[in-house]
Amino acid sequence: MSARRRGPSTTAVHGIPHRRPDWAPVAPAILQSSTFVSPVGSDEDIIYSRYGNNPNQVELARKYALLEGSEDAIFLASGMGATALAHLAVLRPGDHLVSSSWIYGGTRQLFDEELGRFGIEITYVTPDHPRLWRKSVRKRTRAIFVETPTNPLMRVVDLTPVAHVAREFGLALLVDATFASPINFRPLEHGADVAITSATKYLNGHSDVIAGAVAGSASLIEEVNRLMRRWGQSIDPHAAWLVDRGMRTLALRMERHNANGRAVAEWAESQAAFSRVHYPGLPSHPDHELAREVLDGFGGMVGLELAGGPAAAEGMLQRLELVTHAPSLAGVETLVSEPRLTSHRGIAPEERAALGIPDGFLRLSCGIEDAGDIIGDLEQAVGAER
């Protein structure tokens, strides 16, 4: 074992590389066991898969911590489980949370409908008014939550002023960077204390697992682990094994997602059928300069506004052959969805429009197919000339 820090591609394949004994399997075994033999008379923690100490769970968390550059990490049963427990770990009844308003719809509902039940108050800040971070801090403020890049406008939030306020007032800064994956963006390098990811998305990358993860200090992860045991949020060993398998190709997949996202966005911007294209790699994107500075890749997510509005969007969805109409994202296959019917379903149309997501907005998750085939399918679906 060497303490040398290896590149992300190597880490995503091996975790911490180690010599294997003769005849050991090269692929890790799935330890699909709820419980493990306990030494008689031992007062050590038992091994029990709800406790997150099944070797499949432990190895996976170690690998993710290395990729995020954190002291420790933990996997949970879903991205929502990760978001929920990370917040419960830092907030107490009566506390106040400052959150970006540009967040996943499920997270918004968790904050408004569930954290409220614990007497936790939330103030939302629009990140393009960075002075509001400081102005929103109260005596009982304990944490700040940010999502970047955002769903579905691909806004890239500048963490520097947020981290500054968090440090000044001793607040925990939690960042959901699902849309980037640790290959494209690592929140802890930009002043965050906690990174949250829906492993359902890029980490696993094959649309066959629901999982989430939290990375941060050893003490924070210990508290998330305690909550996980109580609230029953551990990841199943088989799901952990699948996420680990997916992660072995994470760096390679991200290269293609980044390339395909850019190719599709550049093509779409040249087409009259689309009135607006949201992609941080385009110079027309409001956060392009910041994205170039902080991201190692612009990702595979593209927001498309159809010039013909909701009717044109629906017509296009009806004609797609390769691109699949399905919620979720970040798998090897290209998916398209309408935020109004999926991630932002719980939000009123006027509020969605105010957030910059008019009805007829399509969110495209570019897979790892050949870019020309994705573009060809979109082209025939919008009825554009070849």
Ligand SMILES: *Cc1c(COP(=O)(O)O)cnc(C)c1O
């Ligand atoms: C999907 C998603 C989540 C929720 O993750 P699940 O694994 O579906 O629970 C949270 N945040 C973002 C940004 C997401 O895209």
